[in-house]
Amino acid sequence: MNLKDIKSQFPIFKFNKNLIYFDTANSAQKPIQVIDALEDFYKNHYANIGRAVYGLAARATADFESTRETIKEFVNGTEGEIVFTKNSTESLNLVAHCFGKFLKEGDEIILTEAEHHSNYVPWHFLRKKKVNIKFIPINEDGEVEVNKLTSLITNKTKIISVIHISNVTGLTTDLKKIISIAKAKKISVCIDGTQAVAHSHVDLKDLDCDFYAFSSHKIYGPTGVGILYMKNKWIEQFEPFNGGGGMIQNVDTKNITYASGVSKFEAGSLASAEVIALKQAVKFVKDIKVKNIISHEQSLASYALEKISKFNDVEFVGRPSNKGSVFSFNIKGVHAHDASTVFDEDNIAVRAGHHCCQILHKKMKIGSSLRMSFGVYNNKQDIDAICESIKKCKKIFKLK
Amino acid sequence: MDLTELYHDLILDHGKKPRNFGKCNKFNHDAEGHNPLCGDNIHVYLILDTDKKVKDISFEGSGCAISVASSSIMTEIVKGKSEKQARELLNAFFKMIKEGQEIKKAGLSEDEHIKFSSLAGVGRFPMRVKCATLSWHTLKAALDDEKKPINSEIID
Ligand SMILES: Cc1ncc(COP(=O)(O)O)c(C=O)c1O
Numbered sequence: 255m256n257l258k259d260i261k262s263q264f265p266i267f268k269f270n271k272n273l274i275y276f277d278t279a280n281s282a283q284k285p286i287q288v289i290d291a292l293e294d295f296y297k298n299h300y301a302n303i304g305r306a307v308y309g310l311a312a313r314a315t316a317d318f319e320s321t322r323e324t325i326k327e328f329v330n331g332t333e334g335e336i337v338f339t340k341n342s343t344e345s346l347n348l349v350a351h352c353f354g355k356f357l358k359e360g361d362e363i364i365l366t367e368a369e370h371h372s373n374y375v376p377w378h379f380l381r382k383k384k385v386n387i388k389f390i391p392i393n394e395d396g397e398v399e400v401n402k403l404t405s406l407i408t409n410k411t412k413i414i415s416v417i418h419i420s421n422v423t424g425l426t427t428d429l430k431k432i433i434s435i436a437k438a439k440k441i442s443v444c445i446d447g448t449q450a451v452a453h454s455h456v457d458l459k460d461l462d463c464d465f466y467a468f469s470s471h472k473i474y475g476p477t478g479v480g481i482l483y484m485k486n487k488w489i490e491q492f493e494p495f496n497g498g499g500g501m502i503q504n505v506d507t508k509n510i511t512y513a514s515g516v517s518k519f520e521a522g523s524l525a526s527a528e529v530i531a532l533k534q535a536v537k538f539v540k541d542i543k544v545k546n547i548i549s550h551e552q553s554l555a556s557y558a559l560e561k562i563s564k565f566n567d568v569e570f571v572g573r574p575s576n577k578g579s580v581f582s583f584n585i586k587g588v589h590a591h592d593a594s595t596v597f598d599e600d601n602i603a604v605r606a607g608h609h610c611c612q613i614l615h616k617k618m619k620i621g622s623s624l625r626m627s628f629g630v631y632n633n634k635q636d637i638d639a640i641c642e643s644i645k646k647c648k649k650i651f652k653l654k
Numbered sequence: 655m656d657l658t659e660l661y662h663d664l665i666l667d668h669g670k671k672p673r674n675f676g677k678c679n680k681f682n683h684d685a686e687g688h689n690p691l692c693g694d695n696i697h698v699y700l701i702l703d704t705d706k707k708v709k710d711i712s713f714e715g716s717g718c719a720i721s722v723a724s725s726s727i728m729t730e731i732v733k734g735k736s737e738k739q740a741r742e743l744l745n746a747f748f749k750m751i752k753e754g755q756e757i758k759k760a761g762l763s764e765d766e767h768i769k770f771s772s773l774a775g776v777g778r779f780p781m782r783v784k785c786a787t788l789s790w791h792t793l794k795a796a797l798d799d800e801k802k803p804i805n806s807e808i809i810d
Contacts, residue, residue: 587670589718591692592661595782599657608693615693621716622693650661651719 260542261631265289274602274636279421279449279580279609279627282474285538291531292476303526304500318526321533322516325481328536329466330457335489337482337516338529342448343372345467345482348519349415349444350376352492357412359384364406364414366390366398367617368425371610373415373446390416392617396423396572400431407435413442413464418450422611422625424555424581425574426454433463448472452539453579454548458483474629475535476528482519489515496521542630551579551628558626558637565644567653571615571623582609582623585644588651590622596647597624602640660779661719664727664772669719674729678712686803687715687792689784694721694806698729698792706737713792718785720776725789727769731762737797743770744790751777751786 261267263285266275275283301311303318322336339345354377357363363377367389377387388406391399398416414436419426429445436443444465450456452473458466465488470479484492494501494512498521503511512518539547555577562568562583571582585593590606597604605625608615615621626640648654681699688695694717701709711733713725728747732740739761747770749755754777757770776786788806795804 591718591782591785592720595660595779596657598781607691612693650657651666 261633263287263538264631267631270601272601274600274639275629275631276626276636276640277603277605278629278632279472279625280605281471281477282452282629283631284476285474285535287534287538288475288531291534292527295527295530300527302523304524314526314530317530317533318524321529321536324533324536328540329451329483330459331466331483332459332486334515335483335486337484337489337519338524339480339482339519340478340525341471341480342446342467342469343480345465345480346373346415346444346446347376348482348495349465349467349484350380352488352495353413353442353444354380354383354385355493356491357383357385360386360410361412362386362388362408362410364388364390364403364411366416366427367392367613368396368398368417368420368423368427368611369415369613370417370421370446370448371612372448373417373444374613377415386410389613392425392572392614394572394618395574396420396425396614396618397574398425398427400428403432403435407439407441411439411441413444415444415465416446418445418447418456419454419578419580420574420611420614421449421580421627422582422609422614422623423572423574424577424579425572426450426578429461429463433461437462449578449580452544452547453551455544464488470528470532470535473535474538475532476525478525479528479532489518492519494518494521498522500524547630550630551632554628554632554634554637555579555581555626557634558628558640561637561641562626562644565641565648567648568644571618571620580625580627582625584620584623585647585651585653587653588647590624592651593624593644593647596650597640597643600639600643600646602636602643604640660775660782662772662775664769665719665723668723668726672713672722672726674712674726674733676712676714678710681710681712683796683799685792685795685798685800687788687795687806688803689717689721689788689806692717692721692785694718694785694788696721696725696789696792698725698789698796700732700793700796702737702797708732708735708737708740711793713789717788718782720773720782721785721788724773724776724786727773728789728793731766731770732793735761740793740797744794746770747773747790748787750774751783 301314303315442464451468466483471477501521567586594606684699696715700711703709
């Protein structure tokens with residue numbers, strides 16, 4: 255793929271000429287096609303979706319629904335199993351809340367120590383019902399020790415909810431193994447795929463999990479849209495998550511019946527312009543091809559790891575062997591926030607903190623770290639620039 | 655702005671070797687402060703004697719160079735001051751950082767004034783203001799006998 259051309263499709267880099275953006279794991283920048291689609295919808299085609307019969311509304315609804323189709327094809331999902339939410343966090347809250355209704359005192363949930371808070375806090379709420387949460391440990395390298403899963407499972411285990419790709423270490427969980435163990439014991443599986451989509455191949459038919467959550471804004475799409483894939487069996491069995499317009503079938507003063515299918519989980523007016531523009535983000539990714547994105551980001555990650563490793567006072571947060579396009583590190587003797595301020599002076603955007611993964615950071619015995627994550631617009635010069643900035647940082651902090 | 659104006663020797667020194675670090679003996683006021691976004695934590699301990707003087711003050715915690723240096727410098731300056739002066743100083747500190755207001759020398763020695771003003775540069779880095787103010791907010795909480803940990807994310 256021609257990188258120069260791709261970067262030029264992102265207006266942010268025109269307005270911020272020297273910006274070096276290493277925070278795609280936090281949120282991806284938007285290609286012009288996505289921005290244009292938002293503008294076009296608001297300027298020329300705007301109407302609320304799903305409610306009215308006039309042409310404008312009908313066309314908007316069709317456009318909205320065709321994004322569902324595009325997403326379904328993109329992740330090889332199944333018809334009628336893609337729900338729109340407001341972000342990945344809401345998708346995971348929906349699963350934990352609705353699945354939680356079926357749980358009783360003493361039932362068990364299994365997560366990993368690598369989870370983002372959004373795949374832990376929603377499950378934590380269920381502890382009020384005396385549901386127990388167990389964690390598959392991570393080892394020193396930050397790898398999820400999937401071989402310990404079997405020993406955590408009991409006849410009370412009801413669901414396993416795990417991260418696909420870590421937003422801190424870049425570790426890729428061995429989902430196939432987890433899902434096959436879970437299947438054999440009839441345990442449901444939920445996957446937080448927020449960092450995986452658009453950075454790795456995601457094939458939901460092949461995975462065959464019960465739930466898969468991700469966010470539009472991390473895959474070059476607009477903010478305010480989350481995606482939740484859930485198996486039809488759960489669409490039928492779950493009680494609604496939110497109540498209101500759009501999710502009902504019939505309402506009278508005594509009884510309410512709910513809409514069937516995904517509508518049951520899409521109460522109220524949705525982020526229609528954003529969902530419609532998300533289609534362009536998926537098209538953008540599909541045009542480049544996921545396999546090209548993987549090889550581009552992997553080669554950048556290897557180059558960055560190699561160059562940054564050369565500094566004798568750099569420590570990495572885990573070194574999982576099977577990693578995506580994200581990794582984190584610290585410069586010994588410089589707090590991550592101080593380093594991030596130094597980088598910022600050179601227009602380099604790097605996130606410092608615990609990245610919403612306190613369990614992982616505590617396990618690794620560090621308070622915070624600097625995270626590097628890559629997108630289609632990054633290149634080797636970006637990495638050379640951050641290495642210069644690390645040198646500067648060492649100088650300011652008087653490190654040898 | 656040149657970064658060495660932010661990370662100058664005084665800040666680096668206090669950031670690396672914080673003074674009055676640990677729990678002071680027989681403290682009668684204390685409070686905890688957190689900055690959940692950064693993960694910075696601080697616990698301030700102090701002894702307020704019968705005539706309302708800060709007889710001793712110390713802190714524990716972890717954070718970036720700016721938050722540690724700010725805590726360390728704060729303890730050095732506040733030690734020996736009256737409660738009233740301590741409260742005036744913390745208000746002056748917030749004014750200096752957030753409004754760029756220079757602080758009057760009144761009541762501070764030359765050395766204390768230099769240390770106090772050394773943090774003024776943080777005001778030009780809006781994302782780092784919370785790092786510098788956390789310890790001072792926590793001092794206020796300790797003086798007010800605030801039992802719940804304070805959260806600088808909400809205050810600033
Ligand atoms: C692994 C992971 N899960 C979940 C989330 C939550 O995504 P969102 O903030 O879009 O809901 C993130 C985003 O930071 C993430 O990296």
